[in-house]
Amino acid sequence: MPADKFLRNEGLRMPEAVFLQSVTGEWIPYEDLFDVDPAEIDMQLCPDPSTTCLVPWVEEPTAQVIHDCIHHDGTPVELSPRNVLNRVLKSYEEHGLKPVVAPELEFYLTKINKDPDYPLTPPVGRSGRQEVTGQFYGIDALNEFDPLFEEMYDFCEAQELEIDALTHESGSAQMEINFNHGDPLRLADHVYLFKRTMRETSIRHKVYATFMAKPMENQPGSSLHIHQSLLDVKTGKNIFSDQKGRDSKTLRHFI
Numbered sequence: 001m002p003a004d005k006f007l008r009n010e011g012l013r014m015p016e017a018v019f020l021q022s023v024t025g026e027w028i029p030y031e032d033l034f035d036v037d038p039a040e041i042d043m044q045l046c047p048d049p050s051t052t053c054l055v056p057w058v059e060e061p062t063a064q065v066i067h068d069c070i071h072h073d074g075t076p077v078e079l080s081p082r083n084v085l086n087r088v089l090k091s092y093e094e095h096g097l098k099p100v101v102a103p104e105l106e107f108y109l110t111k112i113n114k115d116p117d118y119p120l121t122p123p124v125g126r127s128g129r130q131e132v133t134g135q136f137y138g139i140d141a142l143n144e145f146d147p148l149f150e151e152m153y154d155f156c157e158a159q160e161l162e163i164d165a166l167t168h169e170s171g172s173a174q175m176e177i178n179f180n181h182g183d184p185l186r187l188a189d190h191v192y193l194f195k196r197t198m199r200e201t202s203i204r205h206k207v208y209a210t211f212m213a214k215p216m217e218n219q220p221g222s223s224l225h226i227h228q229s230l231l232d233v234k235t236g237k238n239i240f241s242d243q244k245g246r247d248s249k250t251l252r253h254f255i
Contacts, residue, residue, distance in 0.1 A: 003063070012067065013042035019079040043069045043077050051189055056158035057200050066189055085185055092230075097239070100229040102181040103191050106222035107198065108215050109145060109173040110208045120215050122172040123207040134170040134220070141168045142175075148205040155197050161190045171219040181227070191224070230254070 001012075017040045020028050045067035055062040069080035076083040092099055110120040122131045125144025135141035142149065149166060156163050162180040169176045177194065179187055195211055202209035214221045229238045230250070240251035 012045040014045060014069070015040045016043045016069075016077060016079065019077075019081075041072075043071060043080075046070050053159040053193075056155045057197075057204065064193075066192075082185070082188070085188060089184060093233075096233045098231045098233050099184050100181050100231060101184045101187055102227040103179045103187055104176055104225040104227070105179070105191060105194065105211070106169055106174060106176045106224070107209050107211045108171060108219070108222060109148075109175065109202060110210060110215070112206060112208060119217065120208075120210065125173075131172045134172055134174065135168055136170045138168045141173075142166065145173075145205070145207075148201060148207070151204065152198060152201045155201060156194065159193055159197065161194055161197070162187065163190075163194065169220070169222075171216070171222075174220065174222065181229070 017027075022028055046069075047065045047067050049065070051066040052063055053065075055064050066082070068082055069077040071077060076086070078084070089099065108120070109123050111123045113120055123145075124130050125141075126146065127144060131141060131144065153163075162182055164178040164180050166178075167176050168174070177198075179190060179194075198209045211222060213223065228240075230240055231237065232239055240248055240254065242248045
């Protein structure tokens with residue numbers, strides 16, 4: 001969208017039914033589950049200024065900003081994932097608690113595949129060789145794609161994404177990126193932005209990045225792990241741990 005149009009605050013809209021579409025493009029039966037107007041009334045998009053950052057890989061200066069979904073009366077759209085998380089965080093706040101999370105996101109690099117009927121295969125690295133076996137925590141295996149990852153880190157820094165260590169996982173060209181501990185909503189935004197960044201960076205280096213759970217039949221699956229702590233707002237202590245550093249009753253109940 002042109003910047004002047006965005007700054008005029010004319011408002012963006014999307015159909016609420018977008019949250020009822022599955023990853024395969026099918027519409028889920030929602031009548032008994034969600035209170036959604038069958039007329040597919042548009043919801044309004046409200047920008048969150050705190051999420052504004054540059055899109056570092058485009059030539060023309062471009063900004064991106066994450067929006068919240070609201071009804072025309074100003075109330076949050078219940079199906080919006082960001083609003084769902086906000087409701088959960090509000091409930092913790094009412095109980096004097098503050099969640100802290102740290103995501104770990106796994107993904108594969110693959111060869112460019114223009115025909116979806118053919119299976120994905122591992123890419124060729126700097127050595128000119130294709131990785132055919134997993135190299136768990138292998139430094140040399142990571143170095144095969146150094147130019148790609150160096151640019152990825154540059155792009156993440158430009159967007160102020162809170163990423164930490166990058167490691168090689170057990171699959172062929174399977175990687176894991178760790179995020180620093182922090183606020184759940186902020187990190188949920190950062191995971192979304194990282195996926196976009198990683199896919200774009202990979203294409204620039206003539207490979208694909210996929211976050212699918214099981215992109216290759218004979219390779220390990222990928223997942224999103226989330227480290228979780230729960231702090232008492234008044235004391236700042238982690239209530240998942242007792243005074244001796246062992247599992248608390250609260251942690252066992254939480255599990």
